[in-house]
Amino acid sequence: MSLLSIHDLVAEFDSPSGIARAVDGVSFDVQPGEIFGIVGESGCGKSATCRAILRLFGGAPARIAGGRILLDGVGDLAALHERQLAQVRGRDVAFIFQDPLTALNPTMKIGRQITEVIRRHQNITRAKARAAALQLLRDVHITSPERRLDSYPHELSGGLRQRVVIAMALALRPRLIIADEPTTALDVTVQDQILRLLKERRDRLGTSIILITHDLGVVSQICDRMAVMYAGRVVETGPVREVLDSPSHPYTQALLAALPGQVGREQALTPIEGAPPSLISPPPGCRFAPRCKLAQPDCAIGPPPPLHARDGVSSGHVDACILNEVAHGAA
Amino acid sequence: MFLAILKRLLMLIPVLIGITLISFLLLQIMPGDPASRAMGSRASAEDLQAMRELWGLDKPIWVQYFYFLRDCVTGSFGVSIFHKQPIITLVADRLPYTLAIVLYSTVIALVIALPFAILAAANRGRFLDVAIRQIFVVLIALPPFWLCYVLILWLALNLGMFPTGGVGTGFFENLYRLFLPSLVVGLSTAALIQQSLRAALIDAMKADYVDTARAKGLRGYEVFLRHILPNSLISTISIIGVRVSWIIGGTVVVEKIFSVPGLGSLLIDSIVSRDLPVIRGLTVFFAILVVTVNLIADICYALADPRIRLE
Numbered sequence A: 001m002s003l004l005s006i007h008d009l010v011a012e013f014d015s016p017s018g019i020a021r022a023v024d025g026v027s028f029d030v031q032p033g034e035i036f037g038i039v040g041e042s043g044c045g046k047s048a049t050c051r052a053i054l055r056l057f058g059g060a061p062a063r064i065a066g067g068r069i070l071l072d073g074v075g076d077l078a079a080l081h082e083r084q085l086a087q088v089r090g091r092d093v094a095f096i097f098q099d100p101l102t103a104l105n106p107t108m109k110i111g112r113q114i115t116e117v118i119r120r121h122q123n124i125t126r127a128k129a130r131a132a133a134l135q136l137l138r139d140v141h142i143t144s145p146e147r148r149l150d151s152y153p154h155e156l157s158g159g160l161r162q163r164v165v166i167a168m169a170l171a172l173r174p175r176l177i178i179a180d181e182p183t184t185a186l187d188v189t190v191q192d193q194i195l196r197l198l199k200e201r202r203d204r205l206g207t208s209i210i211l212i213t214h215d216l217g218v219v220s221q222i223c224d225r226m227a228v229m230y231a232g233r234v235v236e237t238g239p240v241r242e243v244l245d246s247p248s249h250p251y252t253q254a255l256l257a258a259l260p261g262q263v264g265r266e267q268a269l270t271p272i273e274g275a276p277p278s279l280i281s282p283p284p285g286c287r288f289a290p291r292c293k294l295a296q297p298d299c300a301i302g303p304p305p306p307l308h309a310r311d312g313v314s315s316g317h318v319d320a321c322i323l324n325e326v327a328h329g330a331a
Numbered sequence B: 001m002f003l004a005i006l007k008r009l010l011m012l013i014p015v016l017i018g019i020t021l022i023s024f025l026l027l028q029i030m031p032g033d034p035a036s037r038a039m040g041s042r043a044s045a046e047d048l049q050a051m052r053e054l055w056g057l058d059k060p061i062w063v064q065y066f067y068f069l070r071d072c073v074t075g076s077f078g079v080s081i082f083h084k085q086p087i088i089t090l091v092a093d094r095l096p097y098t099l100a101i102v103l104y105s106t107v108i109a110l111v112i113a114l115p116f117a118i119l120a121a122a123n124r125g126r127f128l129d130v131a132i133r134q135i136f137v138v139l140i141a142l143p144p145f146w147l148c149y150v151l152i153l154w155l156a157l158n159l160g161m162f163p164t165g166g167v168g169t170g171f172f173e174n175l176y177r178l179f180l181p182s183l184v185v186g187l188s189t190a191a192l193i194q195q196s197l198r199a200a201l202i203d204a205m206k207a208d209y210v211d212t213a214r215a216k217g218l219r220g221y222e223v224f225l226r227h228i229l230p231n232s233l234i235s236t237i238s239i240i241g242v243r244v245s246w247i248i249g250g251t252v253v254v255e256k257i258f259s260v261p262g263l264g265s266l267l268i269d270s271i272v273s274r275d276l277p278v279i280r281g282l283t284v285f286f287a288i289l290v291v292t293v294n295l296i297a298d299i300c301y302a303l304a305d306p307r308i309r310l311e
């Protein structure tokens, strides 16, 4: 049984120019002990999808406008009251934010920030919580952890701060950790250590992880399954090996072709000509059509094409390109 | 920390010398003869001359300035022509009232500003936020003396809730009697704090660490009290620090209107009686007060925000 199962999730942001559907009918499952990668250009709704799971929209005027978020043993997170959801946060599902420089409260000591999450969910003494925090800092390989407990965030490097953030996320042994580009703000050597830390946790305790990244190399390294998002929708999902070795959606193919090392393209960050469409009034039909080299007249008509299995391919590798749908139907 | 404070105190010396110089020169161009003021209009020319010599008013300007500097350094700040007492004695009698109003009005300002800042931030952009802002804008715009008279007429004379002025004995009686003057001084400061705290709260609510705190499962009030409010208040401390010089200036008129025997009324009385040494001494003393309170505010700021080191 899936640990997390998202069905037709819709999340909207109010903005001055209208309502942006940052998440528009997203579905995917995360299995126990699995590292699930979400990739896509920025602005495609990766963060919004993950924030919607715990309803943490960073004070932005946003809401879940549809769909279900089924967490094994808890129920539909989208239907929980804020108070019930708060019980789930930190205990069953933990969140690691992108920028460790801003993710910690600058005026509170590290130790207190860690014990805070422990004492919220467990009825233990201050001293016990502190001992637990100390052990957590050791678990994430922070040296001289006693000293760190009494440090303020600004006294730590970015890499150390992200370790502290991870220590907080690990504190209650959640079944699911959502990490939103946890290494984007860090330099390369530190990136590797942080990713290894997460993988180690999964290997040891079977913790599921949703890892948002725009680095396909990272996905290939540590993820088991993955979803490719474009303009608020999942356009392709499946086991990492299958998706990366035989991508079936033109957007995934374009992302892969744009990787450094591939001939004829420059950068991984702006791989494809043009930019993703506005999510306030997205184009009709397939949202990738304006940029797609393979686009047909039919592509830009009607509702966005749904995910469907590719012919002859097993294990849940599905994509949302009508070319593959036609091939499938004709076969 | 201690060294940093010491350094700051040393850096104040040139500032204070500058202040003595400016206050001395400014008062030289003030019209009116202190000697004839002190002696009355029927004094003879000889008596006046004797008086001038006694007070050193016949000496060259730079000699007078050095007398003045000497008095500042020895701590007497000179001798009052009118009261015939060292100025420091006058100050010592009256300082507590002025400090009381400064402190009291700051507390009142905080008590008023805090809930309205929170209300406004929680309802930002909506009717309540706009309404609160408008009310505080009006409060800032009201002239203090007008506010004084309205409060005296309404709360003191009409409703009889407060005395029209004066001070009493004991802590609680003065808490009661100094309420109106402190309210007048505090209201516009409340407006300032409300605005800056509202902005700081809105900023803090959007901060990433607030997301982190909520992701821990903390309840709304826990996130607010532990993370949002403390970080917002820190930026407000520096606002109050800057504001205190204004507050100290604001006490002058209010003390006079409410007959509070503080430094402000002493200053106005001395101006009326051309008591030059007192005006000069008080100017310097007010400057020291402002500078000291600013230093205290900076120290508080450095203590509250671990990222700030006192330089």
Ligand SMILES: Nc1ncnc2c1ncn2[C@@H]1O[C@H](COP(=O)(O)OP(=O)(O)O)[C@@H](O)[C@H]1O
Binding pocket: A013, A014, A015, A020, A021, A022, A040, A041, A042, A043, A044, A045, A046, A047, A048, A049, A060, A061, A279, A280
């Ligand atoms: N704070 C916000 N206010 C309004 N719209 C937002 C906000 N955050 C995100 N959005 C909308 O959601 C879309 C997806 O954003 P996001 O999920 O952050 O993308 P990603 O994480 O894939 O880079 C954005 O393109 C924007 O339209």
Ligand code: SF4
Binding pocket: A249, A250, A251, A286, A287, A288, A289, A290, A292, A293, A294, A295, A296, A299, A305, A320, A321, A322, A323
């Ligand atoms: S549906 Fe059409 S436009 Fe969209 S990816 Fe497939 S071919 Fe390209």
Ligand SMILES: [Mg+2]
Binding pocket: A043, A046, A047, A048, A180, A181
């Ligand atoms: Mg993002």
